[in-house]
Amino acid sequence: MGSEATLFYLFGAVAVLASLLVIGQRNPIYSVLLLIASFGALSGLYVLLDAPFAAVIQIIVYAGAIMVLFLFVVMLLNAPHEDTDYDERTHPLLRPGPMRFGAVLALVLIVELVWALTKGSESGAFAGGSTSSVADIGRSLFTTYAFPFEVTSILILVAMVGAVVLARREEQ
Amino acid sequence: MVTLNHYLVLSAILFAIGTAGVFVRRNLITILLSIEIMLNAVNLSFVAFGRALGAADGQIIVFFVMTVAAAEAAVGLAIVISLFRHRESLNPDSFTALKW
Numbered sequence: 001m002g003s004e005a006t007l008f009y010l011f012g013a014v015a016v017l018a019s020l021l022v023i024g025q026r027n028p029i030y031s032v033l034l035l036i037a038s039f040g041a042l043s044g045l046y047v048l049l050d051a052p053f054a055a056v057i058q059i060i061v062y063a064g065a066i067m068v069l070f071l072f073v074v075m076l077l078n079a080p081h082e083d084t085d086y087d088e089r090t091h092p093l094l095r096p097g098p099m100r101f102g103a104v105l106a107l108v109l110i111v112e113l114v115w116a117l118t119k120g121s122e123s124g125a126f127a128g129g130s131t132s133s134v135a136d137i138g139r140s141l142f143t144t145y146a147f148p149f150e151v152t153s154i155l156i157l158v159a160m161v162g163a164v165v166l167a168r169r170e171e172q
Numbered sequence: 173m174v175t176l177n178h179y180l181v182l183s184a185i186l187f188a189i190g191t192a193g194v195f196v197r198r199n200l201i202t203i204l205l206s207i208e209i210m211l212n213a214v215n216l217s218f219v220a221f222g223r224a225l226g227a228a229d230g231q232i233i234v235f236f237v238m239t240v241a242a243a244e245a246a247v248g249l250a251i252v253i254s255l256f257r258h259r260e261s262l263n264p265d266s267f268t269a270l271k272w
Contacts, residue, residue: 008174012182019186019209023193028201035205042212049179049223054215054231061238066208066245073249074201077256102195106188113184117177126176126223136228137235145232152239159243166250169257 007048014041028074032067039063053134179220186213200252200262204245211241 018038025031039062046055141149186209193206215234222230252262259266 002173005174008178012178015182016185016189019189022205022209023189023197023202025202028199028205031202031205035208038209039212042216045179045182045216046219048174049219051219051223051231051234054219054234057235057238058215061242062208062212066242069245069249070201070205073253077201077253077262099196099198103192106192106195109191110185110188113188114181117180117184126174137231140228141232141235148236152236155239155243159246163246163250166247167253 004048007044011041011044011048014038015045029071032070032074035070036063036067039067053137176220176224180217183213183217183220186210186216198263198265200255200264201249203264204248204252207248208241208245211237 015038018034018041022031022034022038025034039058043055043058043063046052046058190206190208190210190213193209194203197203197206215237218230218233218237220230222228222233255267256262
């Protein structure tokens with residue numbers, strides 16, 4: 001087993017474990033912090049995939065900006081625990097109706113996806129050679145994808161105005 | 173030898189974890205976090221496909237997905253804050269005013 005495979009399984013295990021713990025936590029602050037760990041592992045996987053730019057923006061934008069926003073809101077609302085009408089320690093499969101149904105659906109989804117992916121006959125080995133330098137990405141982003149890139153700025157403007165309007169305290 | 177299929181299976185597992193989180197958790201913030209897990213699972217398969225096809229386009233789509241995720245998080249959290257002001261609760265079961 002090469003070092004690439006070792007790193008893949010290491011990062012993959014960290015990502016899956018951290019994500020499982022995210023949805024297993026009752027306290028949202030721990031969920032957010034564990035999700036940052038999961039994003040760090042994903043960023044390592046991006047490095048293994050020859051995508052250093054994606055790895056860096058994963059850390060800066062996701063772990064740095066979006067997760068801090070989540071953390072800020074969790075602390076602002078100061079509502080650490082879920083208020084549910086059943087015992088939180090029961091297994092998800094034993095909880096009332098829709099939740100049990102949802103957990104079963106997610107299990108079916110995972111089985112189906114893995115089954116479909118392992119049915120494929122081709123090995124899907126990666127071609128050699130790195131093709132995705134940051135310069136290539138930048139050139140492509142500002143030529144081929146120039147229009148979507150500009151539309152993105154409108155999207156962010158709309159999101160900014162929307163967030164301000166929604167979170168504003170209403171005047172009496 | 174790590175192949176494209178390895179990454180796709182990992183992405184499928186992460187996506188299913190996100191789906192399970194949306195169904196199982198009863199907290200609006202954790203539900204938004206589960207959506208982020210799903211978006212990241214999709215990002216992983218975009219980057220893996222980009223690497224397999226030898227093109228930079230996979231990473232550019234990731235860039236756009238991250239922008240949409242940032243916008244979604246900002247608007248979603250603003251909605252969560254204003255819902256919390258109304259009901260003093262983050263349980264989605266307590267927001268049933270539009271239920272028929």
